[in-house]
Amino acid sequence: MFQSGRDVYGRALAVLLGVLLLAPAVQANPDSLLLHDGEREIELSIESLRERADVEFRFFEPYLSEEVSIRGLVFRDLLVEHFGRVPPQLHFEAWDDYDVTLSDWDDPNWILVTHQDDEPISLRQRGPVRLVERDYGSRDPANLRNFNDWVWMIRSIEAVW
Amino acid sequence: MVEPGQPWWRHVRWLWLSLMSFVALMLLIAYQTRWVYPEIHAYFSQSGNLTGQQLATRARDYLQQGLDLLLQAPDDADIRQQAHFQIKLAYSLFDIGLYRREYDCTLPSLAVIDELLVRLEGDEPVTATHLRQNVLAPMRCLTRIEMHQLDRRSAVTAEFVDKTRRHQGQVLAGSLVIFVLGLGFWLMHELQRRRAARSAKESLEWMSRALRDPLTGVGNRSALHDDVVAKHGRQMGLLLVDIDYFKQYNDSLGHPDGDRLLRRLVELIQQAMGQGVQLYRLGGDEFAVLFECQEDRSLDDSCRNLVESLRAAALPHPSHPHSTYVTFSVGAARFKADHAGYERGYAAADVALYEVKEKGRDGWQVAALDSREMAG
Structure with a gap:
């Protein structure tokens, strides 16, 4: 197919812009989780988190609409381990550019999920790590708005004191 | 319930x-x-x-x-x-x-x-x-x-x-x-x-x-008793006032005029005794006056003053056997305001009133009670 020189330049420019826009996401390493505490940055490998995952349970996953087996870590314990105590708020950044600041994390009910149905989760399963509530009480799993606090594809967590 | x-x-x-x-x-x-x-x-x-x-x-x-x-x-x-x-x-x-x-x-x-x-x-x-x-x-x-x-x-x-x-x-x-x-x-x-x-x-x-007499508006016998109880322990003077020949007055002029005489008498007694006294109708033509009184002389003055005031009013009595005006008999006594003192004082005043009537009415007498009798 014939292409004019102007089309070629335009295409090249578009590709360059696309690369520049998407560069931060691609440069980051999906195999690690970054923790920020002021100036301090801790990089945890996803593999080490998977190895440490010691909590297992089955529950009805609202987003999958089916019962699945979950393995992960108690999120509060991880926070205490790396931040000294549970920060009053956490600022999350996700691989899908979602970012949010949430509070009330001093609760062992929150699990940092690393495996689903005995398989490590990746971006395709909204990983490499995501947060779920082990027991979500009487909330209707059919209404997904009840689970807006379940942060997926977590890239970094910053302590907000 | x-x-x-x-x-x-x-x-x-x-x-x-x-x-x-x-x-x-x-x-x-x-x-x-x-x-x-x-x-x-x-x-x-x-x-x-x-x-x-x-x-x-x-x-x-x-x-x-x-x-x-x-x-x-x-x-x-x-x-x-x-x-x-x-x-x-x-x-x-x-x-x-x-x-x-x-x-x-x-x-x-x-x-x-x-x-x-x-x-x-x-x-x-x-x-x-x-x-x-x-x-x-x-x-x-x-x-x-x-x-x-x-x-x-x-x-x-x-x-x-x-x-x-x-x-x-x-x-x-x-x-x-x-x-x-x-x-x-x-x-x-x-x-x-x-x-x-x-x-x-x-x-x-x-x-x-x-507690009130409906005809004259003054207290009745129960009110007198209550007021004496309320003055417990104080020295009181009691005057019993009786209209002489009131039955004949009623018979000659009729009961409406008799009622008017009773009301007029109340006004006269109140005017004569002034402030600080209580007036009661004990029944028929008999009234009582109660007031604080520390000595017999004061009681004498009150009786005299009352009788003279009533005489001065010169109320006509067409069927009075001895006078053309209404006359009154007054018996008085001092007593200490408690239950026994009141009974004794009332009896003494009644005896004094009886004695006035025995002597021909139109007069007054104070019962002579010594201090021990007054104290009960």
Whole structure:
């Protein structure tokens, strides 16, 4: 197919812009989780988190609409381990550019999920790590708005004191 | 406990019911504010942020971005890596149980995306033709899901608005009912209070009437007794006043004139005795005057003054056997105001009055009681 020189330049420019826009996401390493505490940055490998995952349970996953087996870590314990105590708020950044600041994390009910149905989760399963509530009480799993606090594809967590 | 003959509503605590109604109203308003508005917040607070977007919308955006990259430079390794990342995000946001269950295009679309990801991971060629032929279906599927979810959201929102409007109507009606009930209960309480106040006032009036002589308006024998009790321990003077030949007065002039004479006599006694004395009608034509009195001389002065004042009034008595005017007999005694002292003082004054009558009436006499007799 014939292409004019102007089309070629335009295409090249578009590709360059696309690369520049998407560069931060691609440069980051999906195999690690970054923790920020002021100036301090801790990089945890996803593999080490998977190895440490010691909590297992089955529950009805609202987003999958089916019962699945979950393995992960108690999120509060991880926070205490790396931040000294549970920060009053956490600022999350996700691989899908979602970012949010949430509070009330001093609760062992929150699990940092690393495996689903005995398989490590990746971006395709909204990983490499995501947060779920082990027991979500009487909330209707059919209404997904009840689970807006379940942060997926977590890239970094910053302590907000 | 409801007494026989008393209606049940006389025993209801209307004020409490009224207060409880208004408390219920406040609780209803607090409920509306505390629990209902957060529900509204949950419905409408997500607009304008990522969680407010549909997952299908976000998946379509990522898929679109990945396809744009691949269409621009399908053979560039960096571009392919970036496109692979975007398409993986699209897959993760597309792979939702709700979409799998309700939209039959979801599973085939996910399979197509999965195949594309495998191609990208395996460095297999991805041509524009291949993309156009295979990836447009997932785009259409995501658009279909978006549109349907938007319709559903609109329906849910409309239903929520209707439900909220109905709820608010019910709350408003309930509030009005509770408010009217509260007002009604308060009104019943007010009626009950006024009825009780009126009853108390009537009781007091009856009690007052029971102590007063209806003809002359002065106290009666019971009032005299009560007033003596009220003056417990004080030195009192008691005058018993009797109209001489009152029966003959009545017989000659009639009872209406006799009644007028009694009322006139009350006025005269009150004028003669001045302030600080109490006047009683003990029955028929007999009156009593009670006042604080420390010594016999004062009692003598009072008797003299009273009799002279009455004589000076010169009230005509057409059937008096010894005079053309009404005359009076007065017996007096001092006593200490307690039960025994009163009985003794009253008896002594009565004896003195009897002695005046024995001596021909139209005079006064003070009973001679020594201090020991007065003290009882």
